[in-house]
Amino acid sequence: MTTAGAQPFVEQYGALKGALPGVGLPWLAELREAGLARFASLGLPTPRDESWKYTNLRPLEKVAFGTPNGEAVSIDRLPSLLPAGASENRLVFVNGHYRADLSTLKSLREGVEIGSLAASLERSPETVAEYLGQIAPAGGAAGEQPGEQPLLALNTALSGDGLMLRLGRGAKVKTPIEVIFIGAATEQALAYHPRNLIVLEPESQAVVIEHHVSLGGGATFANSATEIELGDGALLHHYKMQAEGPETFHVSTVHARVGRDAHYDSFGMSLGSRLSRNEVSVRLNGQGANCHLNGAYMVRGKQHCDTTTLVEHLVPRTSCREVFKGVLDDEARAVFQGRIVVHPDAQQSDGHQLSKAMLLSERAEIDIKPELEIYADDVKCSHGATAGDLDHDALFYLRSRGLPERPARRLLIEAFLTESIEAIAAEDLCPAFLASIADWLKTD
Amino acid sequence: MLEIKNLHVTVEDKEILKGIDLTIMPGEIHAVMGPNGSGKSTLAYIMTGREGYEVTEGEVLYQGRDLLAMAPEERAAEGVFLAFQYPVEIPGVPNTTFLKEAVNAQRRHRGEDELDAMQFLKVVRQKVKELGIADEMLKRAVNVGFSGGEKKRNEMLQMALLEPRLAVLDETDSGLDIDALKAVADGVNALRAPDRSMLVITHYQRLLDYIVPDKVHVLAGGRIVRSGGKDLARELERTGYAEFATVAA
Numbered sequence A: 001m002t003t004a005g006a007q008p009f010v011e012q013y014g015a016l017k018g019a020l021p022g023v024g025l026p027w028l029a030e031l032r033e034a035g036l037a038r039f040a041s042l043g044l045p046t047p048r049d050e051s052w053k054y055t056n057l058r059p060l061e062k063v064a065f066g067t068p069n070g071e072a073v074s075i076d077r078l079p080s081l082l083p084a085g086a087s088e089n090r091l092v093f094v095n096g097h098y099r100a101d102l103s104t105l106k107s108l109r110e111g112v113e114i115g116s117l118a119a120s121l122e123r124s125p126e127t128v129a130e131y132l133g134q135i136a137p138a139g140g141a142a143g144e145q146p147g148e149q150p151l152l153a154l155n156t157a158l159s160g161d162g163l164m165l166r167l168g169r170g171a172k173v174k175t176p177i178e179v180i181f182i183g184a185a186t187e188q189a190l191a192y193h194p195r196n197l198i199v200l201e202p203e204s205q206a207v208v209i210e211h212h213v214s215l216g217g218g219a220t221f222a223n224s225a226t227e228i229e230l231g232d233g234a235l236l237h238h239y240k241m242q243a244e245g246p247e248t249f250h251v252s253t254v255h256a257r258v259g260r261d262a263h264y265d266s267f268g269m270s271l272g273s274r275l276s277r278n279e280v281s282v283r284l285n286g287q288g289a290n291c292h293l294n295g296a297y298m299v300r301g302k303q304h305c306d307t308t309t310l311v312e313h314l315v316p317r318t319s320c321r322e323v324f325k326g327v328l329d330d331e332a333r334a335v336f337q338g339r340i341v342v343h344p345d346a347q348q349s350d351g352h353q354l355s356k357a358m359l360l361s362e363r364a365e366i367d368i369k370p371e372l373e374i375y376a377d378d379v380k381c382s383h384g385a386t387a388g389d390l391d392h393d394a395l396f397y398l399r400s401r402g403l404p405e406r407p408a409r410r411l412l413i414e415a416f417l418t419e420s421i422e423a424i425a426a427e428d429l430c431p432a433f434l435a436s437i438a439d440w441l442k443t444d
Numbered sequence B: 001m002l003e004i005k006n007l008h009v010t011v012e013d014k015e016i017l018k019g020i021d022l023t024i025m026p027g028e029i030h031a032v033m034g035p036n037g038s039g040k041s042t043l044a045y046i047m048t049g050r051e052g053y054e055v056t057e058g059e060v061l062y063q064g065r066d067l068l069a070m071a072p073e074e075r076a077a078e079g080v081f082l083a084f085q086y087p088v089e090i091p092g093v094p095n096t097t098f099l100k101e102a103v104n105a106q107r108r109h110r111g112e113d114e115l116d117a118m119q120f121l122k123v124v125r126q127k128v129k130e131l132g133i134a135d136e137m138l139k140r141a142v143n144v145g146f147s148g149g150e151k152k153r154n155e156m157l158q159m160a161l162l163e164p165r166l167a168v169l170d171e172t173d174s175g176l177d178i179d180a181l182k183a184v185a186d187g188v189n190a191l192r193a194p195d196r197s198m199l200v201i202t203h204y205q206r207l208l209d210y211i212v213p214d215k216v217h218v219l220a221g222g223r224i225v226r227s228g229g230k231d232l233a234r235e236l237e238r239t240g241y242a243e244f245a246t247v248a249a
Helices: A007-019 A026-042 A117-123 A125-131 A150-158 A392-400 A405-421 A427-442 B040-048 B072-077 B095-109 B117-131 B148-162 B178-190 B231-239 B242-248
Strands: A089-094 A112-116 A163-167 A177-184 A190-192 A195-200 A205-215 A220-230 A235-243 A249-258 A263-270 A275-284 A290-299 A304-313 A319-328 A333-342 A350-359 A365-374 A380-388 B002-011 B014-024 B029-033 B054-062 B080-083 B090-094 B166-170 B197-202 B215-220 B223-228
Touching: A007 A026, A007 A150, A026 A125, A026 A150, A089 A112, A112 A117, A117 A125, A117 A163, A117 A195, A125 A195, A150 A220, A150 A249, A163 A177, A163 A205, A177 A190, A177 A220, A195 A205, A195 A235, A205 A220, A220 A235, A220 A263, A235 A249, A235 A275, A235 A427, A249 A263, A249 A290, A263 A275, A275 A290, A275 A319, A290 A304, A290 A333, A290 A405, A304 A319, A304 A350, A319 A333, A319 A365, A319 A405, A333 A350, A333 A380, A350 A365, A350 A405, A365 A380, A392 A405, A392 B072, A392 B090, A392 B095, A405 A427, A405 B090, A405 B095, B002 B040, B014 B029, B014 B040, B014 B054, B014 B223, B029 B231, B040 B054, B040 B072, B040 B080, B040 B166, B040 B197, B072 B080, B072 B095, B080 B148, B090 B095, B095 B117, B095 B148, B117 B148, B117 B178, B148 B178, B215 B231, B223 B231
Parallel strands: A089 A177, A163 A195, A177 A205, A190 A220, A195 A220, A205 A235, A220 A249, A235 A263, A249 A275, A263 A290, A275 A304, A290 A319, A304 A333, A319 A350, A333 A365, A350 A380, B029 B197, B029 B215, B080 B166, B166 B197
Antiparallel strands: A112 A163, B002 B014, B002 B054, B215 B223
């Protein structure tokens, strides 16, 4: 049975399927059909679903989303996060469609594949088939962690274009790969479903930067999914800036598998959208696998920002650090759900998780749900959460030195957020993140 | 410079100061000594406008103006400085940024041009050198990971940069070894000027060996129970505060 909220998307599939990337590939059609069936039976998540208890998609259901018609939207200035010349590979997607005219790709070399997923599905579908839908099980795989993800299933059914990155053994891409996702809508609300696939074979390294922005001020629903496979000793820095417009909905589902001694380093900054959810699931399945899941968010008005993470320690000697910091003003709400699962064999796992929220208004709210499930006995795991106003002593100290209250508050908020940026390895990226904090504070 | 008249202050409905009278003339250094719990820190905080202190009676005039009606930042910009007993740690804010923001906020308030980064650096390097402070302390976050002595030296650096008219030192000597104490005293003495006054609050006479006050007051039980010259401090060192505890009770 299809729930009312899911029906419009199910109908879109019928109309769209002939135009989706990889049309004519039987395995992909099967994957999409399975995803659709899954989504149709689950429906859109509701607060009755355990992992959506604090994030209600009712506002999303009320919007009648159309499908992008592929019409070329003119882009005057590319919203790049990097200074000119800092990146050799930039991919631009508008409403889920790849825009070759706006993208720059360095000529490919042996063992390096950077491009759009649709192009890879045409050129070498068998390599895509090896991973697509395999890292993030969407159709069957009953009982497999993390369980039901209806929006991932929807993405699998309707997935449009996105980044395809595959690095062969030992390949290193020095400059960041920037992927810009532009949602462009005016009167007609639009939904699109970007799909990214990142495969780093052993000992390879890359930096991927996602930038999500809006154009035109209309309502959009970006339902993104990313699958990441890191072979032994691979290193991926994965940065994301989500700065979509105030009428948008942004849901992102990331699944990463991290091999032996590989490192997945992720940092996301969220300041856009009326409702956003970043859901990251990491499987540490090789000894010495390690991940950093970090993020910062700034929300005000009636914005809602959800961060949901799942880290699974599957084998011995894996580690993970999570630090998420947020500032909430007005009636904004945030959610942090962090789950760490240490499987029975995963001795000497090391997992730490921290959520720090600064509530600037009495009506702002954060719901925090840390969950540690530990089935091994020799582990180090912890979680911590703080939520509170600015440090009054610090504020008084600054004022006693002559700083008026507003600049003093700004300085403290800025410092709180800036700390989370200090660990970013891509130095060219820091100015853009710092500027986003300063801009956000300025519009206070 | 400063006139405190019949000042009564309560904290959480408990009366801490019970009628303080104190007048400090330009160029004078006054010491307020007293046992723990006598109201010394309350006196310091009330001067800088910390929240949670309620004045139930009396007034404080600074250069003839009602000090208590001014916001903390306004007092600072008008030349009142408090050296904190426990300087606050501010993670994420580099000390230099903090010092520059403070100096420029006060300059703006007075209608003066702000110092640019180069000008500021020149000034701050000079002061750092004079006070014997490690350059590295400028780069670290404000007071974060500073030792007790470093925190107090950082207070002296702020005082030297902000050049207040009235400096209130709240137990600046607490927790300092003799070298740090001397360094702090040097910083204070360097700022002694005919148009600058200081209120030095301390539990021990030790600091007053290095910062010689013009007048000494004994605060006990929320009142000034005795005032005198600099010799009063030495007398207290011998006799302790015991006799005043009974006077105040």
